[in-house]
Amino acid sequence: xxxxxxQIAFLASFLGxxxxxxxxxxxxxQILVVLVSALAVQVFAIFKYRLAWASLRSAIxxxxxxxxxxxxxxxxLLALASALAILSKFVFRFRGKHFFNPTxxxxxxxxxxxxxxxxxxxxxxxxxxxxxxxxMLGILVTHKSLRNDVSYSFLGFYLMFLWLxxxxxxxxxxxxxxxxxxxxxxxxxxFMISDPKSTPDHRYGRILFSGLVAVVAYWIKFKLxxxxxxxxxxxxxxxxxxLIDKLxxxxxxxxxTSNRREIIHxxxxxxxxxxxxxxxxxxxxxxxxxx
Amino acid sequence: MFSDYRGEMKDFALVIPVPEVLTRxxxxxxxxALIERVxxxxxxxxxxxxxxxxxxxxxxxxxxxxxxxxxALAKSGPAxxxxxxxxxxxxxxxxxxxxxxxxxxxxxxxEKWLTENGYKLPKGASKALEPYIKQKLKxxxxxxxxxxxxKSGFQYLRPIQFAYESPKFMLPIRLGMVNSEGPQDMLIYAxxxxxxxxxxxxxxxxxxxxxxxxxxxxxxxxxxxxxxxEVSHHKENKKVVFLEYAWNMGWCDPCAADPLTDEELxxxxxxxxxxxxxxxxxxxxxxxxxxxxxxxxxxxxxxxxKYDAEHFPEDLFFQETADTxxxxxxxxxxxxxxxEAKCEAGKKYxxxxxxxxxxxxxxxxxxxxxxxEEITKEMGKEPSPTSDEKTPTKETWYQNIFK
Numbered sequence: 001x002x003x004x005x006x007q008i009a010f011l012a013s014f015l016g017x018x019x020x021x022x023x024x025x026x027x028x029x030q031i032l033v034v035l036v037s038a039l040a041v042q043v044f045a046i047f048k049y050r051l052a053w054a055s056l057r058s059a060i061x062x063x064x065x066x067x068x069x070x071x072x073x074x075x076x077l078l079a080l081a082s083a084l085a086i087l088s089k090f091v092f093r094f095r096g097k098h099f100f101n102p103t104x105x106x107x108x109x110x111x112x113x114x115x116x117x118x119x120x121x122x123x124x125x126x127x128x129x130x131x132x133x134x135x136m137l138g139i140l141v142t143h144k145s146l147r148n149d150v151s152y153s154f155l156g157f158y159l160m161f162l163w164l165x166x167x168x169x170x171x172x173x174x175x176x177x178x179x180x181x182x183x184x185x186x187x188x189x190x191f192m193i194s195d196p197k198s199t200p201d202h203r204y205g206r207i208l209f210s211g212l213v214a215v216v217a218y219w220i221k222f223k224l225x226x227x228x229x230x231x232x233x234x235x236x237x238x239x240x241x242x243l244i245d246k247l248x249x250x251x252x253x254x255x256x257t258s259n260r261r262e263i264i265h266x267x268x269x270x271x272x273x274x275x276x277x278x279x280x281x282x283x284x285x286x287x288x289x290x291x
Numbered sequence: 292m293f294s295d296y297r298g299e300m301k302d303f304a305l306v307i308p309v310p311e312v313l314t315r316x317x318x319x320x321x322x323x324a325l326i327e328r329v330x331x332x333x334x335x336x337x338x339x340x341x342x343x344x345x346x347x348x349x350x351x352x353x354x355x356x357x358x359x360x361x362x363a364l365a366k367s368g369p370a371x372x373x374x375x376x377x378x379x380x381x382x383x384x385x386x387x388x389x390x391x392x393x394x395x396x397x398x399x400x401x402e403k404w405l406t407e408n409g410y411k412l413p414k415g416a417s418k419a420l421e422p423y424i425k426q427k428l429k430x431x432x433x434x435x436x437x438x439x440x441x442k443s444g445f446q447y448l449r450p451i452q453f454a455y456e457s458p459k460f461m462l463p464i465r466l467g468m469v470n471s472e473g474p475q476d477m478l479i480y481a482x483x484x485x486x487x488x489x490x491x492x493x494x495x496x497x498x499x500x501x502x503x504x505x506x507x508x509x510x511x512x513x514x515x516x517x518x519x520x521e522v523s524h525h526k527e528n529k530k531v532v533f534l535e536y537a538w539n540m541g542w543c544d545p546c547a548a549d550p551l552t553d554e555e556l557x558x559x560x561x562x563x564x565x566x567x568x569x570x571x572x573x574x575x576x577x578x579x580x581x582x583x584x585x586x587x588x589x590x591x592x593x594x595x596x597k598y599d600a601e602h603f604p605e606d607l608f609f610q611e612t613a614d615t616x617x618x619x620x621x622x623x624x625x626x627x628x629x630x631e632a633k634c635e636a637g638k639k640y641x642x643x644x645x646x647x648x649x650x651x652x653x654x655x656x657x658x659x660x661x662x663x664e665e666i667t668k669e670m671g672k673e674p675s676p677t678s679d680e681k682t683p684t685k686e687t688w689y690q691n692i693f694k
Contacts, residue, residue, distance in 0.1 A: 023497065073614065115485065118612040125494040126530060170398075170421035174604040178492070225458040227491040227610050 002255060004057040006139055007191065011064035014132055018068065022123060026067055033075050037082035038063040045090055054255065058102075058197075059086055065103035065191050069184065069231075070110070072117045081106045081117070089197075097252060099241040101195040101234065108235030111228050119228055124183035133180070136190050151194040153207045157214035158185075165222065188230040197255075200241055202248035209244055213237050293326045293450035300435045303448060304410050306466060308428040310457040312380040312392050319452040320386030325558055326450055329480045331548035333536035333593040335498065335620030337512055338545050338578075342628040345640035376400035380429060386449060387440040393430040395420070401430070410434070413470035423463065454560060462607045464598055474529075474599040479607075481592045482561050487537045487614040488592040490607050495594065496531045498620045499523060499658060505651045505670045506624050515622075518659035520595065529602040536593035537618040542582040545621070550580055561589050590615065629674055648673060 018024045042059035045051060062085045070081055085102035092100050110117040124132070140148045159180075166176045193199065193213060200206045213233050221229035296303050376396030383390045395401035398421040406412055410432075423430070433451060443449075467475065481488040489495040499519065508515050523533065540550055556564065564587060596607070627644050631637075652666045 022494075071612065071614070073616065116613045118610065118614075120489060120495075120612070121491050122489075122494050125527075127528070169425045170418065172604055178604045181492070225460070227608070 002054065002057065004061060004255060007061050008057065008064065010135065010139060011061065011068065011191070015064055015068050017128070018124065022125065022128065024068075024123065025071065029075070030078060031067060033078045034063045034067050034082040035060070037079040038066075038086050041083050041086040045086070049090070058255075061191070062086060062102040065187060066106065068187060069103070069119050070107060070117060071120055072110075072114075074116050077110065077114060077116055081110050084109060094242040097197070097242070097245075099198050100238045101192045101198045104192045104195075104231055104234050104238070107231050108228075111231065119184060119231070121182045121184040121227055124181075124186075126178075126181045129181055129183060129186060132183075132186055136186065140190070148190075148194060149203055150199050150206045150210050151189045154193050154210035154214055155189050157211045158189075158217065161214060161218045165218075184228075184230055188234070192231075193234055196253040198238065198241065200244040200248065200250075201252055202245070202250035205244040205248035205250070208248075209237065209241065212240070292452070293321075293323065294448070296448060300440055300448070301437055302411070304432065304434040305451075306405075306410075307431045308423040308463045308466065309392070309431045309453065309455065310428060310459060311455055312394070312429055313431065313453055313455060314381070315383050315385070317454045318383065318385050318390060319454075320388065321450040321452045322558065323447065323449055325555060326480075328548065328551055328555060329559065329591070330478070332540075332543070332546075332551060333480060333538075333591055334547045335500075335516055335535055335622070336545060336547040337509060337622050337624060339509070339624045339626060341626045342640075344628055344630065344632055345636045346632045346634040377404040384436055384439060385451075387435055387443045387445070388433045388451065389436045391430075391432040393432055395424050395430065398424050405432070416469050419466050419469045423466070428463075452560065454562075460609045460611070462609075464603060464606055465600075468598070468600040468603075471599075474597050476595070476597050478535075479592075479594040479596070481594070481609070481611075482540065482556070482559065483590050483592070483611045484563060484588050485611055485613055485615075486590055487534075487612050487616070487618075488594070488609050489534070489612060490532045490594070491610050492605055492608045493596075493603070494527075494531045495534050496523075496527055497534045497618060498595070500618070500620050501623070502654045502658065503623045503625055503647070503651050504655050505648070505666065506626065507669050507671075508622065508655065509624055511669075512622075515655075515659060516620075518661065520597075522658060522660050524597050529597070529599070532594050532596045532607070534592070534618060535595050535620045536591065537614070537616070538591060539582070539586045539615070539617075540589040540591050541587045542580045544580070545578045546580050556587075556589055564588055627674065645673065 015024070015026070019026055038059045039056060042056055046053060046055060063082055066082060066085060070078070072078060072081075085106035088100045088102050088105040089098045092098055092105070107119070111119070140151070159176075162179050163176050166173060166179075193210060200209050213230075216237060217229045217233035219229075220226050220232055226232065292307075294305070377400055378394045379391055380394050381390075381392040393401065393404075395404075398417040401420055401424065402412055402417040405416075420430075431453070435448065462479065464477070479488075504515070520533070524531075540556065543550060551559070553564065596603075625647070627647075628640065632640060648670065652663065652670060655661065655666055656663050
């Protein structure tokens, strides 16, 4: 099954619980604006670039991620954020691969440009987040199909920095655990930096990339005192992805239900983060048809 | 910063980490009345509505409001330590305070220096000072200059104000936990240009608001507020910061106190307002000051936090958001219509009145965890309309004569 379904299920239930129990100030109208705007752009792209309808799933994931993080009083900005997220996939491409995570791109641009947008990183609360961390790790462990090495290596680096800082300052260790109490950190680790489409193709590249993001995020958070450090760090470093791909070339990632054209790009895969059985099947069929 | 320090003036001292060496111009001793004004303006409030004759639909209502008494304000500081590595970066007497700005290299050095200089330091002070020293913060140390205090003629310690620029929007609360007995209450009034302020490392939660309560709460509003805050605090596992008020400072509806004037805002530190706004507030109805155009660039957020070392391991970090949605802690008292109302609507009204009373009592019990029996006892008997359709048997003139 397309792992994006798990992501949609997780995000939707997390968002739903947040709205019901945590007063996320996200209402029906906000959800509608974001979804309609994202899906409209995606549908346009489907026709223009002859993409698979399954790509709508990615647009839903981007919208849900955006809804959980972005806060603004302006519906225009919400619609713009959502459209920008999807558009970024088709505008910022290098050799047929987009290098910004859509949600991250639009969040960062709006945070940098508009004074009307903010993120409330602490609004989930501790109890809620403990549950979410467990659920997320559970999903990752049971569904290896989700490419999760970036999440692990990013968390490894970033949490190590946090731990070292707490130890150096002589703060109680409860401070470290308190710092995990951030919805942004969780969503960022599992839904933004882990985006298999926009991160480097090779595992070494991804580890290098996540390390760089962790360093820059730490610097922005503790030297510039900006609470949106994670989002900004990923945004500034994403353009490095094509360079890292050049350094460590590897197979391009494809979702298991991608359309033909993309599958042909992927070709014979000996790359085990993909779904060899499924994609090989498709490749075979396509090849047969072509012949 | 204003603290409700209780004890001998000569024993008072406070230590606050500050991001830089403050010059004399950056420090001021303020006016307690100003803080009381902001407190009164932003306090949770009661609104009274008077039900109209149910048989005459057009609504006429009058309204009064009153502010809640202030909660306990701010915090008191610890004190003390000397010797190696401690530098006196600056020294001033401002108002009744002797102020030192200290730089330190080591927490044990600072602790020793303070102790040797007559500051009583609680146990664990060194451990609490360490993170601030390592973050290269300076220490603002103030104690009361008794001679100046007598000259000033004040019976209390006036608030200390300081002004500085820093990207670090935070409040160091950890130091104050060292010598406190139990949890401390703190009210934070943040006045900003754009919108609501929230904590970025603790959940900011809105205080329960908008409920209909029994009429007797009017005389016990302070008790009600305290009990309700306590219950909410426990419900959120003692880990959140409460939002009590968020509003543009140019207007209020209902007003717990008049909006602050230009002059008052400036004295509180609102330095950016270029065009003075009209300090004469037009009142359309008593208790309401309508929004004016243009609205002043001053938005107030009132946060209330009750903290202790266990539940607040980290200092409070804030951010200003673009949220300008109004929020206030507001509780409603509805005075029933108790005159004659014989129409259909009237009958229905009196029927509903009963369930309304029960609901009000239940809401109060839920918010404060006061016992239902006590509440119903305090509420007294159900008031009956002066003349009801079942008019009580007419009193005769001789009934009371020989009693």
